[in-house]
Amino acid sequence: MVRRKLLAALGIFTLSATVGGLAHAADTAAPAESDAKLYQQTVDRGVEYLITKGVQEDGSYGKDLGPGMASICTDALLRQGRSPDDPAVAKSLKWIKTFVHSDGGIYSPDSPVKNYETSLAVLAFTDANGDGRYTTLLKNADKFLNGIQWGGEESDVKYGGAGYGKHKRPDLSNTGFFMDALKAAGNGPNDEAVKRALVFVSRCQNFESPANTTPYAAKNPDGGFYYTPTVEGGSEAGTTADGGLRSYGSMTYTGLKSMIYAGVKADDPRVKAAVGWVKKNYTLDANPGMPEREAGLFYYYNTFSKALAALGQDEIVDAEGRSHNWRHELLEAIAKRQKPDGSWVNSSHRWLEGNPNLVTAYCLISLANSKAKH
Numbered sequence: 001m002v003r004r005k006l007l008a009a010l011g012i013f014t015l016s017a018t019v020g021g022l023a024h025a026a027d028t029a030a031p032a033e034s035d036a037k038l039y040q041q042t043v044d045r046g047v048e049y050l051i052t053k054g055v056q057e058d059g060s061y062g063k064d065l066g067p068g069m070a071s072i073c074t075d076a077l078l079r080q081g082r083s084p085d086d087p088a089v090a091k092s093l094k095w096i097k098t099f100v101h102s103d104g105g106i107y108s109p110d111s112p113v114k115n116y117e118t119s120l121a122v123l124a125f126t127d128a129n130g131d132g133r134y135t136t137l138l139k140n141a142d143k144f145l146n147g148i149q150w151g152g153e154e155s156d157v158k159y160g161g162a163g164y165g166k167h168k169r170p171d172l173s174n175t176g177f178f179m180d181a182l183k184a185a186g187n188g189p190n191d192e193a194v195k196r197a198l199v200f201v202s203r204c205q206n207f208e209s210p211a212n213t214t215p216y217a218a219k220n221p222d223g224g225f226y227y228t229p230t231v232e233g234g235s236e237a238g239t240t241a242d243g244g245l246r247s248y249g250s251m252t253y254t255g256l257k258s259m260i261y262a263g264v265k266a267d268d269p270r271v272k273a274a275v276g277w278v279k280k281n282y283t284l285d286a287n288p289g290m291p292e293r294e295a296g297l298f299y300y301y302n303t304f305s306k307a308l309a310a311l312g313q314d315e316i317v318d319a320e321g322r323s324h325n326w327r328h329e330l331l332e333a334i335a336k337r338q339k340p341d342g343s344w345v346n347s348s349h350r351w352l353e354g355n356p357n358l359v360t361a362y363c364l365i366s367l368a369n370s371k372a373k374h
Contacts, residue, residue, distance in 0.1 A: 035331050039367065042335045043080050045342035046364050050077060051088040053341070054357045059095030061357045066108040067099045069357060071120035075127055076361035079368035084128035093128055096121055097137070103147075104140030114165040115148055115174050119181035126184040142185040145178060146193050150200070157203060157214060157229050160196035171228035172204040176254040176303070179261050189263025198262040201255055203229045206247050207273040219244030223273030224281070224289065225255030237289045248289030250300045252277055257307035266311070275311070282318040284333040294348040298362040305330060305369035327370040334363050 050073055054061055061069040074092040082089050099106050099117070106121035107114040122141050125134040150158045150170050161170025162178035179197050187194055202211035204227070206220045214229045219240060224247020226235035237246035256274040264271055286293035287300040308316070308326050316324045337344055343360045346353035353359050 035328055038335055039331055042331070042338060043364060043367055045338065046344070046360050047077060047080055047082070047342075049342035049360055050357065050364075051086075053343070054360065055088050055092060059091035059093075061092075066111070066117060067096045067106060068113070068117045068120050069355075070096050071117070071124040072365070073357055073361045075120070075124040076364035076368075078124065078127040080364050084130070084133075089128070093124065096124065100137060100140075104142075104144035106137075106141055112164055115145065115162050115168075116164065116177055118145060119177040122181040123184055138185055142182070142187070145181055149178065149193055149196060151196075154199060159199055161200035161228075161230075162197070169228070169230050170200060171230075172201065172225060172251050172254055172258075173227065175200055175204075176258055179258045183261050189261075194262050198259065198264070201225075201258045201262070202270060204251070205255055205270060205274065206245070207270060209270060211270065216243075216245045220246060222247055222277055222280075223275075224248070224252040224277040225274070226251055236295075238291060246289055247277060249281065249283075249287045250296055250303045252281075252289075253300070253303035253307035257303065257310045260307070260310040279317065280319045282316055282324060284329055292348055292350065294346060295350045296353065297346055297348070298344065298353055298359045298366075299351065301330065301334065301366040302362045302369070305366040309369045330366065330370050334367060338363075 054073060056062070059070065061073045070092050074089055074096065077086070077089050078084065084090060084093060096106065099108060099121070101107065105114050105118045107117040111117055118141055122138060122145070125138055125141075128134060129138065145162075148162065148165055150156075150161045150163070152159060154160075158170050160175075161172075162174045163170040164174060175197055179194065179201075182191065182194055182197070189195075199211070202209070203214050204225050205212055205223070206217055206226065207223050208217040208221060216226075216229055219242050226237065226245040226247055228234065229245075235245035235248065235251075237248035239245060252274060256271065256278070259268075259271055259274070266272075266275075281288040284301070284304075287296045290296065304326075314325060314327065316326050318324060334344070339345065339356075343356040344363045345356045345359050
């Protein structure tokens with residue numbers, strides 16, 4: 001149950017990576033000179049926390065949390081320049097590898113969240129694969145993920161999405177991680193799985209278009225994204241008076257970066273509508289749209305940084321005409337929330353953000369995203 005809560009945390013929200021925004025540490029640009037010292041101090045303290053207080057002797061970050069937690073924490077260390085042969089990283093990679101199955105998936109026995117666990121493991125092994133040691137493992141995992149994508153007729157609202165596992169209701173959170181893993185594995189916009197995923201992602205947007213004729217789009221046409229258009233799903237931000245699904249930050253940035261990964265251009269009406277929502281709701285003080293403002297705040301930072309890095313804009317001009325250097329502002333927001341021991345934790349424990357290992361990994365990855373070149 002604890003493990004399922006972890007992956008739901010990564011998911012209902014939506015955790016995603018190369019993670020789209022998760023590029024290798026070597027492919028990064030230097031931060032602004034005035035921020036460089038703060039950036040490095042913040043990162044060094046966070047890394048030190050994970051390698052001295054987070055990782056366990058067996059390489060896990062809590063056995064009951066399975067390979068999902070170990071994968072995101074390990075990838076955070078790799079994204080911040082640690083070598084695959086670093087002792088803390090190496091023992092975690094070895095532990096995660098014990099969860100590889102004959103079908104190519106990387107998940108706990110009888111896992112209800114195989115997509116999340118495998119996708120997160122793909123991100124970690126990709127960032128550890130500079131010498132090709134995990135190439136076969138990654139090819140098999142990519143095949144497994146393709147096999148659990150929702151197929152059938154394109155008219156089915158579930159088409160192209162990814163859920164917790166095969167035949168599980170798809171949602172944008174799962175699909176976001178699925179697309180992160182596809183991208184990490186080298187699948188581009190012309191890949192059939194990516195094309196199918198774009199169909200589902202488009203249907204999660206509050207924007208009517210030829211790609212989205214769901215009834216929800218017309219009820220709340222603000223350009224943002226929500227969790228799932230399926231009858232079993234909805235929005236974590238709630239509904240409008242007429243039954244529309246409210247948009248919220250972590251899902252909107254997941255939808256935006258997923259469209260970019262799928263090759264949708266900046267002048268496409270769907271991207272324009274999503275960027276319009278971003279400008280109207282730009283903030284680093286809350287997960288915008290959520291009734292509980294700090295619910296999933298650090299996961300929000302993760303998707304925020306991925307999407308804006310993928311968008312390729314250093315400045316965001318909000319609806320009031322104010323220009324924001326989002327990289328600088330994200331660094332300040334993260335640095336001021338760091339605890340004395342180097343970790344981060346959310347006062348709102350929803351989606352497991354009371355776990356300092358998870359939240360510290362989110363912060364280290366978000367900072368890495370802020371440096372990524374795309």
